[in-house]
Amino acid sequence: MTLAPHSQRSQRPWWRDAVTYQIYIRSFADSNGDGKGDVEGIRSRLPYLKALGVNAIWITPWYPSPQKDHGYDVSNYMDIEPDYGTITEAQKLIDEAHSLGIKFIVDIVPNHSSDQHVWFQEALKSAPGSAERSRYIFRDGKGKNGELPPNNWEAVFGGPAWHRVTEADGKLGQWYLHLFAVEQPDFNWENPEVREHFEKVLRFWLDRGVDGFRIDVAHGMIKEEGLPDVKSKSKMLDKDARPYWNQPGVHEIYRSWRKIFDSYPGDRMGVAEAWVPATSLPLYLRPDELANSFNFQFLDSKWDSKILKKNIKDTFKNLEGTGAPASWVYENHDVTRKVNRFDRGLGGGGVSNAKQRYGNLKKFSLKRGTRRARAGALLMLALPGGAYIYQGEELGLPEVTNIPKDRIEDPYWKMSGFKDPGRDGCRVPIPWTKSADGAHGFSTRILMSTKEAWLPQPKDWGNFAVDKQEQSEDSTLWLYRKALKIRQSEEGLGDGPMDWIKTSKKVLAFSRPGGFQCWVNFGPTIKIPNGAQVLLSSLPIEGRKLPKDCAVWIKA
Numbered sequence: 001m002t003l004a005p006h007s008q009r010s011q012r013p014w015w016r017d018a019v020t021y022q023i024y025i026r027s028f029a030d031s032n033g034d035g036k037g038d039v040e041g042i043r044s045r046l047p048y049l050k051a052l053g054v055n056a057i058w059i060t061p062w063y064p065s066p067q068k069d070h071g072y073d074v075s076n077y078m079d080i081e082p083d084y085g086t087i088t089e090a091q092k093l094i095d096e097a098h099s100l101g102i103k104f105i106v107d108i109v110p111n112h113s114s115d116q117h118v119w120f121q122e123a124l125k126s127a128p129g130s131a132e133r134s135r136y137i138f139r140d141g142k143g144k145n146g147e148l149p150p151n152n153w154e155a156v157f158g159g160p161a162w163h164r165v166t167e168a169d170g171k172l173g174q175w176y177l178h179l180f181a182v183e184q185p186d187f188n189w190e191n192p193e194v195r196e197h198f199e200k201v202l203r204f205w206l207d208r209g210v211d212g213f214r215i216d217v218a219h220g221m222i223k224e225e226g227l228p229d230v231k232s233k234s235k236m237l238d239k240d241a242r243p244y245w246n247q248p249g250v251h252e253i254y255r256s257w258r259k260i261f262d263s264y265p266g267d268r269m270g271v272a273e274a275w276v277p278a279t280s281l282p283l284y285l286r287p288d289e290l291a292n293s294f295n296f297q298f299l300d301s302k303w304d305s306k307i308l309k310k311n312i313k314d315t316f317k318n319l320e321g322t323g324a325p326a327s328w329v330y331e332n333h334d335v336t337r338k339v340n341r342f343d344r345g346l347g348g349g350g351v352s353n354a355k356q357r358y359g360n361l362k363k364f365s366l367k368r369g370t371r372r373a374r375a376g377a378l379l380m381l382a383l384p385g386g387a388y389i390y391q392g393e394e395l396g397l398p399e400v401t402n403i404p405k406d407r408i409e410d411p412y413w414k415m416s417g418f419k420d421p422g423r424d425g426c427r428v429p430i431p432w433t434k435s436a437d438g439a440h441g442f443s444t445r446i447l448m449s450t451k452e453a454w455l456p457q458p459k460d461w462g463n464f465a466v467d468k469q470e471q472s473e474d475s476t477l478w479l480y481r482k483a484l485k486i487r488q489s490e491e492g493l494g495d496g497p498m499d500w501i502k503t504s505k506k507v508l509a510f511s512r513p514g515g516f517q518c519w520v521n522f523g524p525t526i527k528i529p530n531g532a533q534v535l536l537s538s539l540p541i542e543g544r545k546l547p548k549d550c551a552v553w554i555k556a
């Protein structure tokens with residue numbers, strides 16, 4: 001397959017090629033010793049990110065929030081969570097990132113707010129049918145006395161998607177919709193006030209210089225008219241449409257947002273978190289909508305040459321005609337780390353219990369998982385388009401599968417009836433130093449009141465620490481550093497064409513302009529082409545031999 005040639009890298013919008021680093025703020029770096037990451041912590045680590053070689057950073061929600069879903073329950077969209085810092089510090093961070101040549105993306109959460117948002121508090125105090133209630137989705141219940149939820153929708157975290165409120169007269173009354181936690185009421189996007197509010201929010205951050213937005217639950221804002229029952233049970237990626245996902249009405253919102261982005265200088269962008277069928281993704285990427293959408297089908301692909309090849313081919317087939325680049329992603333704060341997934345043959349989304357999340361733990365091999373994760377990194381970073389790396393992915397962090405039950409904070413745990421331990425295992429704070437002091441360097445100092453990070457780190461977490469990996473050229477950290485450096489110097493990488501190289505079924509091999517080739521071996525040892533110059537390999541290799549679960553970048 002060949003893609004149409006593109007212009008020079010320096011001449012096209014930055015997001016067509018960018019490697020974006022996702023920062024889960026609560027777990028990245030803690031500057032004040034309260035056990036939680038913060039804005040100043042990120043600022044102190046900008047040199048690390050520069051040295052890593054990423055082009056952009058995306059910060060997960062840093063707005064004031066009761067943290068019921070760690071920031072994805074926003075109580076004020078135009079300020080900073082006091083635990084994380086101040087708006088002045090945030091501005092300083094944006095400016096400093098820019099001065100290092102790093103683009104800045106913030107997370108916007110338009111599907112729902114926190115139940116502590118002033119609008120929702122007003123809605124609760126106001127009467128059914130009031131203007132205050134119409135900013136959210138309130139409905140009378142079914143049954144004789146309205147004692148049954150308005151429809152059969154279920155929350156993503158588990159349980160019913162409706163919660164009944166107590167009215168001013170002290171009696172049980174209407175229900176409100178929450179597709180996620182009870183504390184995350186869904187906005188009513190049919191209400192122009194909601195639309196205006198978010199346009200204001202976009203401008204607020206664009207005025208502060210942000211280069212883009214990661215749009216949370218981008219496929220969720222519009223619900224089917226009449227809120228009909230769900231006919232069959234299905235997961236987010238299933239083909240049959242749900243009355244609350246992927247409704248045609250969302251596109252009008254993005255068209256209006258695109259106009260706002262374009263009214264600012266520079267290439268401002270939006271990237272959709274849209275868990276929709278692959279064939280629907282291109283709709284979000286139309287030229288007058290968003291520039292980018294995470295490729296969750298790729299994330300969901302198992303470590304299997306056939307599945308991955310099909311995914312890559314489908315990706316480009318689906319992109320045809322949109323003009324948009326591909327956006328590869330393996331990890332984020334919602335899915336099991338790829339070291340575990342690749343080892344245990346797991347996909348990413350749609351899990352609802354520990355077995356699906358972690359696979360058979362008795363059979364997990366850190367060594368094999370790490371080997372595959374490293375090979376996967378070279379695959380992803382050689383493919384045409386942009387790529388997203390989640391903090392700790394560059395350290396080869398595995399999933400933490402044994403967080404003590406009383407320390408689990410993810411709402412999945414409780415809402416699944418304690419069946420699904422949730423996503424905390426990929427959110428454990430970053431180990432910066434091997435020493436156990438300050439939670440392996442996560443907290444630069446320790447307050448008397450806080451002896452450890454908000455989520456406990458495993459005892460051996462220091463083995464993955466940045467300072468330890470910096471000392472060894474064979475570390476996963478160095479693999480990423482070298483790969484990103486080559487990505488910068490090889491003009492043929494990033495957006496642009498690729499051509500498959502004919503190989504056995506257990507090998508993925510393709511070329512990029514300038515004589516660059518990527519070979520990934522999923523089967524018995526093979527030989528790479530004669531006379532090739534090895535630029536980088538995911539493991540040390542001898543001669544032309546490429547062993548199983550190993551990838552190599554070569555110049556032919």
Ligand code: GLC
Pocket residue numbers: 069072073109180216217273333334
């Ligand atoms: C998105 C976020 C996830 C959050 C959910 C509700 O899927 O990535 O972390 O829980 O939206 O906001």
